[in-house]
Amino acid sequence: MIRFIEVINQTDWNPRMERVATPQYTLAEIWINPHYVINIREARGYKSLLAEGFLPADLEDGHSFTLVTTNEGERVVTHVVMGSPTAVATRLEYREGPELLKG
Secondary structure: OEEEEEEEEOOOOOHHHOOOOOOOEEEEEEEEOHHHEEEEEEOOHHHHHHHHOOOOOOOOOOOOEEEEEEEEOOEEEEEEEEOOHHHHHHHHOOOOOOOOOOO
16 A cells, blocks of 8 residues: 545535635545556646645645546445556555565
8 A cells, every 4th residue: 555645625515605605625645556546647737726726735836746546345436546647556565475565
């Protein structure tokens, strides 16, 4: 399992107030099993959300975001994690066979 920082959308999507709802996002820790990753791609809209100030204030303008799609049994879930697609893919690479944990 590999640790990432996930961007969570906590916007209240009341259908009657959909057009006036203010987007709210928070950051949280997520652990992803690389064996269940289906695909990785760039999260394009999150750069503009960062520039518009909707994401947490402690993020810098240079941050990039990636969509990581995982298969969780009967359902497919997409997570938005911090980092470029190349960096996320590099961290998700796993090795076949046994590994030396302590030695």
